Amino acid sequence: MTKKTLVSVILPCLNEKKTIERCITWAKQGLRKLAQRYKSEIIVVDNGSTDRSRSLARRAGAKVVVEKRRGYGSAYKAGLAASHGTYIIIGDSDGTYDFRQIPRFIRELEKGADLVLGSRLTGTVSPGAMPFTHRYLGNPILTSLLNIFYARRLSDSQTGFRAFTKRVSKILNLQSNGMEFASEMIVKAIYHQLNISEVPIRYFRRSGNSKLLPLSDAWRHIKFLILYTPTYAFIIPGLVFLVIDPYIGIQLVMLGVFAKVYTNKQLNLPSGPLARFLISHLTVERLFIAGVILLLVPEFRLIGVQLIFTSFFYGLLKES
Ligand SMILES: Nc1nc2c(ncn2[C@@H]2O[C@H](COP(=O)(O)OP(=O)(O)OP(=O)(O)O)[C@@H](O)[C@H]2O)c(=O)[nH]1
Ligand SMILES: [Mg+2]
Known part of the structure; x- marks a missing residue:
């Protein structure tokens, strides 16, 4: 049986x-x-x-x-x-x-x-x-x-x-x-x-x-x-804000990237192709260099400072 x-x-x-x-x-x-x-x-x-x-x-x-x-x-x-x-x-x-x-x-x-x-x-x-x-x-x-x-x-x-x-x-x-x-x-x-x-x-x-x-x-x-959809919560509003106010836009897009790394690494949820592309191409070094370049442009100095420090946090998240 x-x-x-x-x-x-x-x-x-x-x-x-x-x-x-x-x-x-x-x-x-x-x-x-x-x-x-x-x-x-x-x-x-x-x-x-x-x-x-x-x-x-x-x-x-x-x-x-x-x-x-x-x-x-x-x-x-x-x-x-x-x-x-x-x-x-x-x-x-x-x-x-x-x-x-x-x-x-x-x-x-x-x-x-x-x-x-x-x-x-x-x-x-x-x-x-x-x-x-x-x-x-x-x-x-x-x-x-x-x-x-x-x-x-x-x-x-x-x-x-x-x-x-x-x-x-x-x-x-x-x-x-x-x-x-x-x-x-x-x-x-x-x-x-x-x-x-x-x-x-x-x-x-x-x-x-x-x-x-x-x-x-x-x-x-x-x-x-x-909370579980960083694309809608941060990335899409961030892209819209990039046109209106780049300072806010960059912050939102970066929050979205952080959230994607978090859902992927900490919550063990697989990422879609766009997030995978972003995460693999956005390295700590690239963010840091982008921050230094923006630091040299007076209008974007604040964003530059922020990106430099953001890159460290991003590295920490990716390593976690
Ligand atoms: N909200 C709630 N429901 C519980 C809890 N523990 C068990 N339940 C049960 O979970 C089920 C769903 O709750 P319902 O009150 O039926 O919620 P619902 O189906 O969204 O609402 P109704 O359309 O009014 O039935 C029921 O069988 C409850 O008895 C609890 O602590 N809180
Ligand atoms: Mg019920």
Whole structure:
């Protein structure tokens, strides 16, 4: 008999007593359809629920992991650390996602996808499931920013129903503690040129109170998207400023180059061809010489001084 592959389902939970059992039951139903070839484990990560979520989850047959640190991302990090599956399924435990559909996600992974996103917007949104502001403002803005910054055409970057392999979760090495965990996963998958696919899903109305803080959580996503894209955050504005005010322009472009070296070396994220070209051709010596030359031109003296010192810092970053 061939050995069965393990599927881990991870459900973050903070006071979801109304729905946690239903989610586990649905996950079991979905997994049952795969039982010939797959074993499974269901892990509920509880972030300090004060209702009966934990006992209900245990009774329904899930393994409960308790994570003291609050936050959606913290819950997932703890769940990933506790999971053993080759394939990982994640999703909210608020009854919004239909885990009976797990086999469709597994099929995508089998076909070679690295990260599968359940898209609510190409699927069906039940009446009242997504508030107007989330559906027509928050989600489209966050998804569009991600699409523009990272040249993608995703339809729903905020979906919580996802699948990926354990190998991929190790490559991504996710760090965020809050809701921006969802953006981090996609951005890093893009950086690593992983194969992302979307499957249309049905999205149900939530039971129980939302844990989302719309403005602060949206800002956490936007901040993450900007911080990870030095090209849009620094280099493009820097090139524009070079024409208007070269002093500011040079500073922004150099910040962009520093940020590229940082994302590449410290965060271990691969660079694109433009960044690779810039980093390999921009040496400490060349920057230093450019600084000395500018120092001799009275109007650019300040930029010259700055470039000379910048070159030292740049060298330090490159060596790090
Ligand atoms: N925000 C938050 N969510 C947590 C935490 N721990 C677990 N969760 C769970 O993470 C999932 C996502 O939170 P939701 O409140 O559903 O967030 P959302 O899906 O963006 O918002 P809704 O559309 O209102 O459901 C739920 O299953 C929560 O129970 C935590 O510390 N903070
Ligand atoms: Mg939810």
